[in-house]
Amino acid sequence: MLLGLRTIVYYVTDIEEAKNWYTKVLGIKPYYDTPYYVGYNVGGYELGLHPGKGGSSEKETGSVAYWGVSNIEIAFKHLILMGATPHSEIQDVGENIQVAAVLDPFGNILGIIENPNFSLS
Helix, strand or coil: CCCCCCEEEEEECCHHHHHHHHHHHHCCCCCEEECCEEEEEECCEEEEEEECCCCCCCCCCCCCCEEECCCHHHHHHHHHHCCCEEEEEEEECCCCCEEEEEECCCCCEEEEEECCCCCCC
16 A cells, blocks of 8 residues: 655765755755765655666656645745756646746756645644
8 A cells, every 4th residue: 555655766876966966955964874875854755865877857757756845936946046957847737736847967857846735734
């Protein structure tokens, strides 16, 4: 039985560079930090960095995990200022839900979602 989203792992070509970038973007240090895996606790969910070939910028391959944000415009601008590149612009998908995605500097698709209809409480 699926219990819900717990972890997303991004494969990166340079784990130290990726760790430095995500530490700046998230504003927190990793709780788990080794040469073969770096893990962050982001609002009760795990973002993991794993050495590998890096991501794919193709929209048609793989899946996109969307991280919740309280203000998608601010979050999107912040990610771009930190060195990400736009992958899909902010769009309203109905019922005041907005989504967007960027490519991190390592080629991974990082989705963000502002959903006023969803709450963890």
